[in-house]
Amino acid sequence: MLTLTTSASEAIQTLIDSVGGPEGAGLRIWAEPVGEEQSSLEIALTPGPQEADQVVEPAEVPVYLEPQAAIFLHDKVLDASVEGDTIQFSISDQPGGGPSGNQQPPPA
Numbered sequence: 001m002l003t004l005t006t007s008a009s010e011a012i013q014t015l016i017d018s019v020g021g022p023e024g025a026g027l028r029i030w031a032e033p034v035g036e037e038q039s040s041l042e043i044a045l046t047p048g049p050q051e052a053d054q055v056v057e058p059a060e061v062p063v064y065l066e067p068q069a070a071i072f073l074h075d076k077v078l079d080a081s082v083e084g085d086t087i088q089f090s091i092s093d094q095p096g097g098g099p100s101g102n103q104q105p106p107p108a
Contacts, residue, residue, distance in 0.1 A: 002029075002056050002065065002073040003094060009060040011080035011087045015045055016061065024048045026062025029069045041069060043089065 004012075012027045019025075028046040031039035049055060049064040056063040065073060076091050 001054075002063070002070075003077050004056065004059055004061075004063065005077060005079040007082070008078045008080040008089065011082055011089070012061045012063065014082075015087065019045060021045060022047050024062060026064055028053065028064040028066070029073065030066035031068035031072065039068065041072070041091070 015027070016025050025045060025047050026049075027043055028049070029041055029043050032042045034040050046064065049062075050066070052067050053064040054067065054070045056065060063078070073091070075094050077094050079090050079092065081088050081090070
């Protein structure tokens, strides 16, 4: 399952707080089709999970994964860097995970 760094958890909480998100609000990650055989990962704040979403546990902040995104992210780490008002998220392999330099999210 996707894991979050402390920086990612703090960045997500900052985003939720900045919009006054309701209880259960979190970050949702989903695979958006790009062409016939590729997808890109998209993120947005959401008031809660959609019906088929997986909830990342344990996590300090709510993160919801659409099923196709969950498949791709099962062995990944979500990190964030903050510079001023800009938050940049990045995804890397979990320690001990295989190489993913040329992996693409699964087709939607």
